[in-house]
Amino acid sequence: MKLAAFLSDWRRTEDTLERIKADKLGVILVGNGIYHAVVKEGGKESPVLSKAGAVFYALSDDLDTRGYTAANVHSKVKVVSYADIVDLITNEYEKTAWL
Amino acid sequence: MAAVRLLFIVQRPPYKSENPRLALTHALASQTAEIYMDDGDSVVPTVVFVGDGVLNAVKSQQAMKTYGVTSTESHIKGCLMTDVPIWVCKEDMERLGLKEDQIVSDAEDMGGAEISTKFVSFADIQKEMESVKHLLFF
Amino acid sequence: MAELTIGVFSSLVGSMSLDFSFRLADAAMAKGHKVNMWLSGNAVMMAKKGQKAFKDYSHNEKKMMELIGKGMEITVCEACAEARGYHKEDVPQGMKRASMDWYLAKTVKTDRLLHIGGE
Numbered sequence: 001m002k003l004a005a006f007l008s009d010w011r012r013t014e015d016t017l018e019r020i021k022a023d024k025l026g027v028i029l030v031g032n033g034i035y036h037a038v039v040k041e042g043g044k045e046s047p048v049l050s051k052a053g054a055v056f057y058a059l060s061d062d063l064d065t066r067g068y069t070a071a072n073v074h075s076k077v078k079v080v081s082y083a084d085i086v087d088l089i090t091n092e093y094e095k096t097a098w099l
Numbered sequence: 100m101a102a103v104r105l106l107f108i109v110q111r112p113p114y115k116s117e118n119p120r121l122a123l124t125h126a127l128a129s130q131t132a133e134i135y136m137d138d139g140d141s142v143v144p145t146v147v148f149v150g151d152g153v154l155n156a157v158k159s160q161q162a163m164k165t166y167g168v169t170s171t172e173s174h175i176k177g178c179l180m181t182d183v184p185i186w187v188c189k190e191d192m193e194r195l196g197l198k199e200d201q202i203v204s205d206a207e208d209m210g211g212a213e214i215s216t217k218f219v220s221f222a223d224i225q226k227e228m229e230s231v232k233h234l235l236f237f
Numbered sequence: 238m239a240e241l242t243i244g245v246f247s248s249l250v251g252s253m254s255l256d257f258s259f260r261l262a263d264a265a266m267a268k269g270h271k272v273n274m275w276l277s278g279n280a281v282m283m284a285k286k287g288q289k290a291f292k293d294y295s296h297n298e299k300k301m302m303e304l305i306g307k308g309m310e311i312t313v314c315e316a317c318a319e320a321r322g323y324h325k326e327d328v329p330q331g332m333k334r335a336s337m338d339w340y341l342a343k344t345v346k347t348d349r350l351l352h353i354g355g356e
Contacts (some may be wrong), residue, residue: 001228006353015150020228051162058226061260082260082261083267086264090239090348096234096351097108097234097236098236098351098353111355121246121277123356125341128336129338131336132338133342135338135339135341135343136337140345141345197333233344233347233350235352236352237246237355
Protein backbone atom coordinates (compact mmCIF):
# COMPACT_ATOMS: atom_id res chain seq x y z
CA MET A 1 0.00 0.00 0.00
CA LYS A 2 1.31 3.43 -0.98
CA LEU A 3 -0.42 5.77 1.43
CA ALA A 4 -0.42 9.54 1.82
CA ALA A 5 -1.65 10.25 5.37
CA PHE A 6 -2.75 13.79 6.18
CA LEU A 7 -2.42 14.98 9.77
CA SER A 8 -4.36 18.16 10.47
CA ASP A 9 -4.38 18.02 14.25
CA TRP A 10 -1.65 18.62 16.79
CA ARG A 11 -3.01 15.90 19.06
CA ARG A 12 -5.49 13.01 18.99
CA THR A 13 -4.91 10.98 15.87
CA GLU A 14 -1.23 10.11 16.16
CA ASP A 15 -2.09 6.67 17.56
CA THR A 16 -3.85 5.72 14.33
CA LEU A 17 -0.82 6.79 12.34
CA GLU A 18 1.44 4.88 14.67
CA ARG A 19 -0.38 1.62 13.91
CA ILE A 20 -0.78 1.96 10.16
CA LYS A 21 1.77 0.13 8.05
CA ALA A 22 2.46 0.95 4.42
CA ASP A 23 5.09 -0.08 1.89
CA LYS A 24 5.42 3.58 1.11
CA LEU A 25 4.11 6.15 3.56
CA GLY A 26 3.98 9.89 3.15
CA VAL A 27 2.84 11.96 6.11
CA ILE A 28 1.51 15.32 4.97
CA LEU A 29 1.26 17.83 7.81
CA VAL A 30 -1.46 20.41 7.18
CA GLY A 31 -3.47 22.77 9.39
CA ASN A 32 -2.49 22.31 13.04
CA GLY A 33 -0.62 19.19 11.98
CA ILE A 34 2.32 21.43 11.02
CA TYR A 35 3.13 21.79 14.73
CA HIS A 36 4.56 18.28 14.55
CA ALA A 37 7.22 19.72 12.25
CA VAL A 38 8.15 22.75 14.33
CA VAL A 39 7.38 22.26 18.04
CA LYS A 40 9.76 20.47 20.40
CA GLU A 41 7.65 19.84 23.46
CA GLY A 42 9.90 19.40 26.50
CA GLY A 43 12.83 19.66 24.11
CA LYS A 44 11.76 16.54 22.22
CA GLU A 45 10.61 16.28 18.65
CA SER A 46 7.06 15.10 17.97
CA PRO A 47 6.69 11.30 18.18
CA VAL A 48 4.98 11.54 14.79
CA LEU A 49 8.39 12.18 13.21
CA SER A 50 9.69 8.86 14.54
CA LYS A 51 7.29 6.87 12.36
CA ALA A 52 9.63 4.37 10.72
CA GLY A 53 9.99 4.53 6.97
CA ALA A 54 7.76 7.55 6.52
CA VAL A 55 8.54 10.60 4.42
CA PHE A 56 7.30 13.86 5.94
CA TYR A 57 5.90 16.96 4.28
CA ALA A 58 4.48 20.21 5.70
CA LEU A 59 2.26 22.64 3.83
CA SER A 60 4.03 26.00 3.47
CA ASP A 61 0.81 28.06 3.62
CA ASP A 62 -0.13 26.47 6.94
CA LEU A 63 3.34 27.10 8.38
CA ASP A 64 3.18 30.75 7.33
CA THR A 65 -0.34 31.10 8.72
CA ARG A 66 0.86 29.99 12.16
CA GLY A 67 4.01 32.13 12.30
CA TYR A 68 6.57 29.59 11.17
CA THR A 69 8.80 29.38 8.13
CA ALA A 70 10.80 26.66 6.42
CA ALA A 71 13.72 27.64 8.65
CA ASN A 72 11.81 26.37 11.72
CA VAL A 73 10.96 23.03 10.20
CA HIS A 74 12.62 19.79 11.35
CA SER A 75 15.22 18.55 8.92
CA LYS A 76 13.20 15.36 8.31
CA VAL A 77 10.31 17.41 6.90
CA LYS A 78 10.07 18.80 3.40
CA VAL A 79 8.08 21.98 2.94
CA VAL A 80 5.55 21.70 0.10
CA SER A 81 2.95 23.77 -1.74
CA TYR A 82 -0.61 22.84 -2.68
CA ALA A 83 0.64 22.02 -6.19
CA ASP A 84 3.25 19.68 -4.67
CA ILE A 85 0.52 17.90 -2.69
CA VAL A 86 -1.47 17.37 -5.89
CA ASP A 87 1.59 15.76 -7.45
CA LEU A 88 2.21 13.63 -4.38
CA ILE A 89 -1.29 12.19 -4.20
CA THR A 90 -1.66 11.67 -7.94
CA ASN A 91 1.86 10.40 -8.74
CA GLU A 92 3.55 9.06 -5.61
CA TYR A 93 0.78 7.49 -3.56
CA GLU A 94 -2.23 5.32 -4.37
CA LYS A 95 -4.46 6.06 -1.40
CA THR A 96 -5.05 8.91 0.99
CA ALA A 97 -6.10 8.99 4.63
CA TRP A 98 -7.14 12.21 6.38
CA LEU A 99 -6.52 11.24 9.99
CA MET B 100 -17.85 -3.10 -14.62
CA ALA B 101 -16.36 -2.80 -11.17
CA ALA B 102 -17.19 -3.58 -7.58
CA VAL B 103 -15.27 -1.00 -5.63
CA ARG B 104 -14.55 -1.78 -2.01
CA LEU B 105 -14.52 1.08 0.47
CA LEU B 106 -13.38 1.09 4.10
CA PHE B 107 -15.10 3.53 6.45
CA ILE B 108 -12.84 3.92 9.49
CA VAL B 109 -14.35 5.60 12.53
CA GLN B 110 -11.74 6.71 15.04
CA ARG B 111 -13.59 9.33 17.08
CA PRO B 112 -16.29 8.92 19.75
CA PRO B 113 -19.96 9.53 18.93
CA TYR B 114 -22.37 12.44 19.36
CA LYS B 115 -20.11 15.47 19.96
CA SER B 116 -19.68 15.50 16.19
CA GLU B 117 -22.19 13.98 13.78
CA ASN B 118 -19.36 12.72 11.59
CA PRO B 119 -19.03 9.22 13.09
CA ARG B 120 -22.74 8.72 12.40
CA LEU B 121 -22.27 10.04 8.86
CA ALA B 122 -19.83 7.20 8.30
CA LEU B 123 -22.71 4.80 8.87
CA THR B 124 -25.26 6.69 6.78
CA HIS B 125 -22.80 7.05 3.92
CA ALA B 126 -22.01 3.34 4.08
CA LEU B 127 -25.75 2.60 3.97
CA ALA B 128 -26.07 4.80 0.88
CA SER B 129 -24.14 2.13 -1.03
CA GLN B 130 -27.51 0.38 -1.35
CA THR B 131 -28.85 3.07 -3.66
CA ALA B 132 -25.67 4.39 -5.32
CA GLU B 133 -26.33 2.31 -8.43
CA ILE B 134 -28.65 4.99 -9.81
CA TYR B 135 -25.56 7.14 -10.37
CA MET B 136 -23.33 4.36 -11.72
CA ASP B 137 -22.83 2.51 -14.97
CA ASP B 138 -24.48 -0.88 -15.31
CA GLY B 139 -22.53 -3.50 -13.40
CA ASP B 140 -20.68 -1.06 -11.17
CA SER B 141 -21.18 -1.19 -7.43
CA VAL B 142 -19.66 -0.07 -4.16
CA VAL B 143 -19.08 -2.49 -1.31
CA PRO B 144 -18.55 -0.84 2.08
CA THR B 145 -17.21 -2.10 5.39
CA VAL B 146 -17.41 0.01 8.55
CA VAL B 147 -14.60 -0.35 11.09
CA PHE B 148 -14.44 1.16 14.56
CA VAL B 149 -10.91 1.76 15.85
CA GLY B 150 -9.27 3.81 18.60
CA ASP B 151 -11.78 5.84 20.60
CA GLY B 152 -14.20 5.17 17.75
CA VAL B 153 -15.09 1.80 19.33
CA LEU B 154 -17.20 3.81 21.80
CA ASN B 155 -19.71 4.30 18.97
CA ALA B 156 -20.55 0.61 19.21
CA VAL B 157 -21.46 0.47 22.90
CA LYS B 158 -25.02 -0.85 23.14
CA SER B 159 -28.13 0.44 24.96
CA GLN B 160 -27.73 3.97 23.59
CA GLN B 161 -30.69 6.19 24.52
CA ALA B 162 -30.17 9.14 22.18
CA MET B 163 -33.78 9.06 20.97
CA LYS B 164 -35.06 9.20 24.54
CA THR B 165 -32.70 11.93 25.70
CA TYR B 166 -32.20 14.17 22.66
CA GLY B 167 -34.79 12.90 20.18
CA VAL B 168 -32.22 11.80 17.64
CA THR B 169 -31.57 8.41 16.12
CA SER B 170 -28.83 6.64 18.03
CA THR B 171 -25.58 5.58 16.48
CA GLU B 172 -26.52 2.11 17.70
CA SER B 173 -29.62 2.16 15.46
CA HIS B 174 -27.49 3.07 12.45
CA ILE B 175 -25.09 0.23 13.24
CA LYS B 176 -28.04 -2.15 13.32
CA GLY B 177 -29.31 -0.64 10.07
CA CYS B 178 -25.98 -1.49 8.49
CA LEU B 179 -26.08 -5.06 9.79
CA MET B 180 -29.61 -5.49 8.43
CA THR B 181 -28.49 -4.40 4.97
CA ASP B 182 -25.42 -6.64 4.99
CA VAL B 183 -22.91 -3.83 5.55
CA PRO B 184 -20.18 -5.47 7.64
CA ILE B 185 -19.39 -3.89 11.02
CA TRP B 186 -15.97 -4.53 12.55
CA VAL B 187 -14.75 -3.47 15.98
CA CYS B 188 -11.09 -3.46 16.96
CA LYS B 189 -10.41 -5.91 19.80
CA GLU B 190 -7.25 -4.22 21.05
CA ASP B 191 -9.03 -0.90 21.43
CA MET B 192 -11.95 -2.54 23.23
CA GLU B 193 -9.51 -4.04 25.69
CA ARG B 194 -7.69 -0.72 26.15
CA LEU B 195 -11.00 0.97 26.98
CA GLY B 196 -12.20 -1.84 29.23
CA LEU B 197 -15.01 -2.98 26.93
CA LYS B 198 -16.25 -6.58 26.72
CA GLU B 199 -17.96 -8.14 23.70
CA ASP B 200 -21.31 -8.26 25.52
CA GLN B 201 -21.22 -4.46 25.84
CA ILE B 202 -21.03 -3.98 22.07
CA VAL B 203 -23.85 -3.86 19.50
CA SER B 204 -23.54 -7.26 17.89
CA ASP B 205 -26.80 -7.90 16.05
CA ALA B 206 -30.11 -6.37 15.02
CA GLU B 207 -32.50 -8.88 16.53
CA ASP B 208 -34.74 -6.20 18.04
CA MET B 209 -35.13 -4.66 14.57
CA GLY B 210 -36.18 -7.87 12.91
CA GLY B 211 -32.86 -9.62 12.71
CA ALA B 212 -29.93 -9.57 10.31
CA GLU B 213 -27.96 -12.15 8.40
CA ILE B 214 -24.67 -10.81 9.68
CA SER B 215 -23.34 -9.80 13.09
CA THR B 216 -20.56 -7.55 14.34
CA LYS B 217 -17.07 -8.95 13.95
CA PHE B 218 -14.45 -8.41 16.61
CA VAL B 219 -11.13 -8.15 14.81
CA SER B 220 -7.51 -7.34 15.49
CA PHE B 221 -5.87 -4.22 14.11
CA ALA B 222 -3.81 -6.56 11.91
CA ASP B 223 -7.05 -7.62 10.19
CA ILE B 224 -8.01 -3.97 9.71
CA GLN B 225 -4.57 -3.25 8.27
CA LYS B 226 -5.09 -6.05 5.70
CA GLU B 227 -8.45 -4.59 4.76
CA MET B 228 -6.93 -1.11 4.39
CA GLU B 229 -4.45 -2.58 1.96
CA SER B 230 -7.03 -4.41 -0.14
CA VAL B 231 -9.74 -1.76 -0.58
CA LYS B 232 -9.64 1.00 -3.20
CA HIS B 233 -10.36 3.97 -0.94
CA LEU B 234 -10.09 4.80 2.76
CA LEU B 235 -12.60 7.11 4.44
CA PHE B 236 -11.54 8.14 7.93
CA PHE B 237 -14.06 9.76 10.24
CA MET C 238 -4.65 13.52 -16.15
CA ALA C 239 -6.29 12.13 -13.05
CA GLU C 240 -9.70 12.47 -11.48
CA LEU C 241 -9.66 13.58 -7.85
CA THR C 242 -12.71 13.44 -5.60
CA ILE C 243 -12.65 15.41 -2.35
CA GLY C 244 -15.27 14.70 0.31
CA VAL C 245 -15.46 17.33 3.04
CA PHE C 246 -17.45 17.30 6.27
CA SER C 247 -15.95 20.37 7.97
CA SER C 248 -17.69 23.65 8.69
CA LEU C 249 -17.06 26.86 6.78
CA VAL C 250 -16.44 28.74 10.01
CA GLY C 251 -14.66 26.94 12.85
CA SER C 252 -12.39 24.82 10.71
CA MET C 253 -9.90 25.55 7.95
CA SER C 254 -10.41 22.23 6.20
CA LEU C 255 -12.85 23.67 3.67
CA ASP C 256 -10.30 26.37 2.83
CA PHE C 257 -7.74 23.60 2.37
CA SER C 258 -10.11 21.65 0.10
CA PHE C 259 -10.81 24.55 -2.25
CA ARG C 260 -7.14 25.46 -2.49
CA LEU C 261 -6.19 21.87 -3.22
CA ALA C 262 -8.95 21.65 -5.83
CA ASP C 263 -7.67 24.85 -7.41
CA ALA C 264 -4.11 23.51 -7.55
CA ALA C 265 -5.31 20.21 -9.03
CA MET C 266 -7.41 21.90 -11.72
CA ALA C 267 -4.51 24.20 -12.58
CA LYS C 268 -2.58 21.03 -13.42
CA GLY C 269 -5.41 19.80 -15.64
CA HIS C 270 -6.92 17.24 -13.30
CA LYS C 271 -10.69 16.75 -13.01
CA VAL C 272 -12.03 17.50 -9.54
CA ASN C 273 -15.31 16.44 -7.93
CA MET C 274 -16.31 17.70 -4.51
CA TRP C 275 -18.84 16.32 -2.04
CA LEU C 276 -19.93 18.51 0.87
CA SER C 277 -21.65 16.80 3.77
CA GLY C 278 -22.25 17.44 7.47
CA ASN C 279 -21.34 21.00 8.42
CA ALA C 280 -19.64 21.56 5.05
CA VAL C 281 -23.11 22.15 3.59
CA MET C 282 -22.72 25.71 4.88
CA MET C 283 -21.41 26.30 1.35
CA ALA C 284 -24.91 25.60 0.01
CA LYS C 285 -26.13 29.12 0.82
CA LYS C 286 -25.50 31.77 -1.80
CA GLY C 287 -24.74 35.39 -1.03
CA GLN C 288 -22.18 34.82 1.71
CA LYS C 289 -20.58 38.05 2.82
CA ALA C 290 -16.80 38.22 3.08
CA PHE C 291 -15.52 39.36 6.45
CA LYS C 292 -11.84 39.34 7.23
CA ASP C 293 -12.43 37.51 10.52
CA TYR C 294 -14.04 34.49 8.86
CA SER C 295 -13.15 32.05 6.15
CA HIS C 296 -14.76 32.99 2.86
CA ASN C 297 -14.79 30.40 0.11
CA GLU C 298 -17.79 31.26 -2.05
CA LYS C 299 -15.79 33.31 -4.55
CA LYS C 300 -13.18 30.58 -5.00
CA MET C 301 -15.88 27.92 -5.22
CA MET C 302 -17.73 29.82 -7.96
CA GLU C 303 -14.48 30.22 -9.89
CA LEU C 304 -13.84 26.49 -9.69
CA ILE C 305 -17.41 25.65 -10.72
CA GLY C 306 -16.89 27.96 -13.70
CA LYS C 307 -13.78 25.99 -14.62
CA GLY C 308 -15.64 22.68 -14.49
CA MET C 309 -15.44 21.40 -10.93
CA GLU C 310 -18.43 19.23 -10.13
CA ILE C 311 -19.70 20.03 -6.63
CA THR C 312 -22.62 18.43 -4.85
CA VAL C 313 -23.98 18.89 -1.34
CA CYS C 314 -25.79 16.38 0.82
CA GLU C 315 -29.45 17.27 0.46
CA ALA C 316 -30.55 15.93 3.84
CA CYS C 317 -27.66 17.63 5.67
CA ALA C 318 -28.61 20.91 3.97
CA GLU C 319 -32.33 20.66 4.67
CA ALA C 320 -31.61 19.80 8.33
CA ARG C 321 -29.81 23.13 8.59
CA GLY C 322 -32.48 25.13 6.76
CA TYR C 323 -30.59 25.47 3.48
CA HIS C 324 -33.16 24.89 0.77
CA LYS C 325 -33.05 24.34 -2.98
CA GLU C 326 -33.52 28.05 -3.69
CA ASP C 327 -30.49 28.90 -1.52
CA VAL C 328 -28.02 26.90 -3.58
CA PRO C 329 -25.35 28.82 -5.53
CA GLN C 330 -25.57 28.45 -9.30
CA GLY C 331 -23.80 25.37 -10.57
CA MET C 332 -23.91 23.49 -7.27
CA LYS C 333 -26.01 20.31 -7.15
CA ARG C 334 -27.88 18.68 -4.29
CA ALA C 335 -28.11 14.91 -3.96
CA SER C 336 -28.21 12.12 -1.45
CA MET C 337 -25.10 10.38 -0.15
CA ASP C 338 -25.19 7.75 -2.87
CA TRP C 339 -23.89 10.39 -5.34
CA TYR C 340 -20.63 10.48 -3.40
CA LEU C 341 -20.38 6.72 -3.15
CA ALA C 342 -20.92 6.40 -6.89
CA LYS C 343 -18.07 8.84 -7.57
CA THR C 344 -15.64 6.55 -5.75
CA VAL C 345 -15.97 3.95 -8.50
CA LYS C 346 -14.34 5.92 -11.30
CA THR C 347 -12.20 8.42 -9.42
CA ASP C 348 -8.44 7.85 -9.37
CA ARG C 349 -7.94 9.37 -5.93
CA LEU C 350 -10.31 10.05 -3.06
CA LEU C 351 -9.38 12.52 -0.33
CA HIS C 352 -12.00 12.09 2.35
CA ILE C 353 -11.85 14.78 5.03
CA GLY C 354 -14.30 13.25 7.46
CA GLY C 355 -12.83 13.89 10.88
CA GLU C 356 -13.07 16.99 13.03
